[in-house]
Each structure stands twice: as structure tokens, then as C-alpha cells.
Amino acid sequence: MASRQLWFSFLQLPGTVPMKMCAMALFLSILAAAVWLGLSMTTPESSGGGANPGGEEEGKGCVPTLLPKADIGLCGTLEVFYMELGNVSCKIIPKCDLYRQKITTWPQPIVKFPAAMDGAQYLLVMVDPDAPSRRDPRMKYWRHWVVSNITAADLKAGNIRGNVITDYQPPTPPPTTGLHRYQFFVYLQGDRVISIPTKENRNRGAWRLQNFLQDHRLQNHETSTQFMTEHDGEFTPPDY
The missing domain is CATH 3.90.280.10 (PEBP-like)
Known part of the structure; x- marks a missing residue:
């Protein structure tokens, strides 16, 4: 909880707009990567693509x-x-x-x-x-x-x-x-x-x-x- 308050306090400091934008972009990138990783781990694996005698x-x-x-x-x-x-x-x-x-x-x-x-x-x-x-x-x-x-x-x-x-x-x-x-x-x-x-x-x-x-x-x-x-x-x- 204290870390979240520190984060938002930092974003409210004057003269830190460029830093705010970079930090926000980094945060969104990490969030997107985490979502993609979670989806890929729940997707069934491929059967391998070899010839299937059953057809x-x-x-x-x-x-x-x-x-x-x-x-x-x-x-x-x-x-x-x-x-x-x-x-x-x-x-x-x-x-x-x-x-x-x-x-x-x-x-x-x-x-x-x-x-x-x-x-x-x-x-x-x-x-x-x-x-x-x-x-x-x-x-x-x-x-x-x-x-x-x-x-x-x-x-x-x-x-x-x-x-x-x-x-x-x-x-x-x-x-x-x-x-x-x-x-x-x-x-x-x-x-x-x-x-x-x-x-x-x-x-x-x-x-x-x-x-x-x-x-x-x-x-x-x-x-x-x-x-x-x-x-x-x-x-x-x-x-x-």
C-alpha cells in the first residue's frame, strides 16, 4: 500500500511530465506482457503436426x-x-x-x-x-x-x-x-x-x-x- 502511495506521489510532482509518460508506458508494457504470458500458459499445446494415421x-x-x-x-x-x-x-x-x-x-x-x-x-x-x-x-x-x-x-x-x-x-x-x-x-x-x-x-x-x-x-x-x-x-x- 505504501509503495502505491509513493508511486502516485511521484506522478504528482511538478516538472515530471516526461518522466510520468515514460513511467506509465513502462508500466503498461509490463502489464501487457504479464497478460500475454498468462494466456499462453493456458493455451493447449499443439499435437506436433505429424501425419496422423487415423486421418x-x-x-x-x-x-x-x-x-x-x-x-x-x-x-x-x-x-x-x-x-x-x-x-x-x-x-x-x-x-x-x-x-x-x-x-x-x-x-x-x-x-x-x-x-x-x-x-x-x-x-x-x-x-x-x-x-x-x-x-x-x-x-x-x-x-x-x-x-x-x-x-x-x-x-x-x-x-x-x-x-x-x-x-x-x-x-x-x-x-x-x-x-x-x-x-x-x-x-x-x-x-x-x-x-x-x-x-x-x-x-x-x-x-x-x-x-x-x-x-x-x-x-x-x-x-x-x-x-x-x-x-x-x-x-x-x-x-x-
């Missing part, structure tokens, strides 16, 4: 999260759209809202390559290199979809039609095998005739992708991407 981000609801940095090497300019989720390129399918179950029944996605060259013809390949699991990929590359003779116009529009060599099969990772990568590659086909022997085409697993590419003189893909998802306990996976 929920605070304030954003149920949305896909970005792939870990170790898995972004294939993330090119290819876009892959599934109903309800939108573009899942370079993302993890969320567990929330049953999306990992839903994706096993949804039809083929819309795949777009905006930079496709006018007049060119393309080949699309979708594979799972983690069959039956990433630790034990003895059935890589599981062939999910192969379509040749896709025009640039259709690829730009996301209308995947042409010569369907292998029908689309949705992602169906087995239980307890963790996240699977589903990879998409687009190759410039040119005038090549693309085919897979009937006997080989019956079995999707253990596909020799590199041999297929070499046989058709397809060296480097034009673009690519991948997404991840895992088993959610409600669907019957394929027999690996």
Missing part, C-alpha cells in the same frame, strides 16, 4: 493426411480422386468415417494428368508393392489396374478409357499388415501395342512389372503418385 486433424474433421517424407518420392503431377475424399494423391486414407472400408467398394477413381501432351497416347498402371505386407512383399507387384491406349484429352479430363488390360480392383489390404502403398504410373505409350499374356493376366500377384516394362520398351514413367490405406476389419481381403 483427423484438429479443426479440420475427417480428412486425408500427407504421406511421411520417406514416401513422397513418387508424388508427381498425377491426381487421383475418389468419391467423398477428393484428391488422395500423396496422402493416407483416413480411418474415420469408415473411409478405409468404403474405398474397398468404390469404383475406379478419376485419374488426371493435366500436363498430358496433346495427341499423345498413354498407359496407366496401378500396383501394390506391399503384398501381402511391406515387411514381406513376396507378392509384389499386386496388379490392380492396367489400361492402355488412353488419349491425352481423356487423361487430362480424368476419363480413363481405352484398352482395359486388367480390370480395376479396389485396395483390399489384409488384416494386420499395416499401411499399403497404392502406386500409379503413367507411361507415354506412343505406337506400342501393349498386352499381358492371358495366363499371366489371370493372377494379379507377383507381377513382374520391370519385365513387363522392358518387354514393351517402357523405360521411364511420365508421372506418378501413390496413396496409402490399411485394413479396417470389416471386409474380406483377397487370398494372397
Whole structure:
């Protein structure tokens, strides 16, 4: 109490107006700093910003999260759209809202390559290199979809039609095998005739992708991407 009286007596001394203003400014600055410190101590801490396998981000609801940095090497300019989720390129399918179950029944996605060259013809390949699991990929590359003779116009529009060599099969990772990568590659086909022997085409697993590419003189893909998802306990996976 005595200190407050001394403070106000000082402020009332004649000839101390500049000093009064400086002292008042200092007092207000200290008060503001104290208020800010109190608010910051009561604010919840951030969760850290890492990829959340469950797919929920605070304030954003149920949305896909970005792939870990170790898995972004294939993330090119290819876009892959599934109903309800939108573009899942370079993302993890969320567990929330049953999306990992839903994706096993949804039809083929819309795949777009905006930079496709006018007049060119393309080949699309979708594979799972983690069959039956990433630790034990003895059935890589599981062939999910192969379509040749896709025009640039259709690829730009996301209308995947042409010569369907292998029908689309949705992602169906087995239980307890963790996240699977589903990879998409687009190759410039040119005038090549693309085919897979009937006997080989019956079995999707253990596909020799590199041999297929070499046989058709397809060296480097034009673009690519991948997404991840895992088993959610409600669907019957394929027999690996």
C-alpha cells in the first residue's frame, strides 16, 4: 500500500511530465506482457503436426493426411480422386468415417494428368508393392489396374478409357499388415501395342512389372503418385 502511495506521489510532482509518460508506458508494457504470458500458459499445446494415421486433424474433421517424407518420392503431377475424399494423391486414407472400408467398394477413381501432351497416347498402371505386407512383399507387384491406349484429352479430363488390360480392383489390404502403398504410373505409350499374356493376366500377384516394362520398351514413367490405406476389419481381403 505504501509503495502505491509513493508511486502516485511521484506522478504528482511538478516538472515530471516526461518522466510520468515514460513511467506509465513502462508500466503498461509490463502489464501487457504479464497478460500475454498468462494466456499462453493456458493455451493447449499443439499435437506436433505429424501425419496422423487415423486421418483427423484438429479443426479440420475427417480428412486425408500427407504421406511421411520417406514416401513422397513418387508424388508427381498425377491426381487421383475418389468419391467423398477428393484428391488422395500423396496422402493416407483416413480411418474415420469408415473411409478405409468404403474405398474397398468404390469404383475406379478419376485419374488426371493435366500436363498430358496433346495427341499423345498413354498407359496407366496401378500396383501394390506391399503384398501381402511391406515387411514381406513376396507378392509384389499386386496388379490392380492396367489400361492402355488412353488419349491425352481423356487423361487430362480424368476419363480413363481405352484398352482395359486388367480390370480395376479396389485396395483390399489384409488384416494386420499395416499401411499399403497404392502406386500409379503413367507411361507415354506412343505406337506400342501393349498386352499381358492371358495366363499371366489371370493372377494379379507377383507381377513382374520391370519385365513387363522392358518387354514393351517402357523405360521411364511420365508421372506418378501413390496413396496409402490399411485394413479396417470389416471386409474380406483377397487370398494372397
